[in-house]
Amino acid sequence: MKIYIVGSVSSGKSTLAKRLSKTLKIPYQSLDEFVHIPDKSTPSGNRKRQVEERDNLFYSLIKQKEWIIEDIGRSCFEDGLKESYKIILLEISTKIRNYRIIKRWIKQRLGIEQCIYNPRYKMLKCMLRWSKDYDLGKDNLKDRISTYQEKVIVIRNRKDINNFIERCINSIK
Template identity: 40%
Template sequence: MKIYIVGSVASGKTTLAKKLSKQLAIDYFEADCIAYHQTTNGRVKRSPEEQVQEIMAIDACGEWIIEGVYRREYHCLLALSDKIIFLDTPLWVRNYRIVTRFIKQQLQLEACEYHSDIQMLQMMFKWTKDFENKRNHFETMLSTYENKLVKIKTTSIYKDLISF
């Protein structure tokens, strides 16, 4: 099984990926770790070609769950996946999660791969707004994969996991 979990910032992608990974005994990968890699000089963004190479290396290993926001570089995941899960969590829930995540990170109650500061908080709100502005285009693109698309709007995605 190859599962691509996609959605806006703070939609619940990582939480669902962890849950499905455990339930299905399939490794999951965060798309941010495909886009960026850690070096001795800090986080460095891979080129689009390098990101596709990372995806193809993961795909060559068999089953996977990859979660993340949609990027053009990840378009191949739509074709490679057996199931696409679009987490369409309400905007107010995502905004609340962005703020609570930031507070937890500042209090060192939650770890993160990126530098958590006010600029990153502002970027998360910007990315959320950008997603909402491009929503129609995104949903139209996803509709071409209707046969393998699952759209989840509820915030209680963890109670009733998708059966495969």
């Protein structure tokens, strides 16, 4: 099984990937970790990997027999969409995403939750802007995945998530 989970910042991609990984016994990977490396010497707390290094990591992953990957749907990872058996599009409401962004940022500022960047006010503003940009279609994610419509599953809420997990459990029985 090869599953690619996409959606806006704070749509629940990592949470769903972890849950599916545990349920299906398939490793998952956040593609953010392929794009960025922790680097405490920078103001943001991370730096971008070289494109060649990022691509080598990515292509070695998608050659594997099974995987679950999650990302905002960056175009540099288009081959993940092609290789996946299922594409899960998380279409969570803006209100919920923005609440999660603020909640996560507070937890990160307090040191309760780890992150790959410095949780400064500037990062909070960026995440809220990315959430808005997603709603405006600035990333063209929905256009790009429309090519793969036959393998796209749209999830909009917790009930959809639970139903999808249940179907996955039933498919492995």
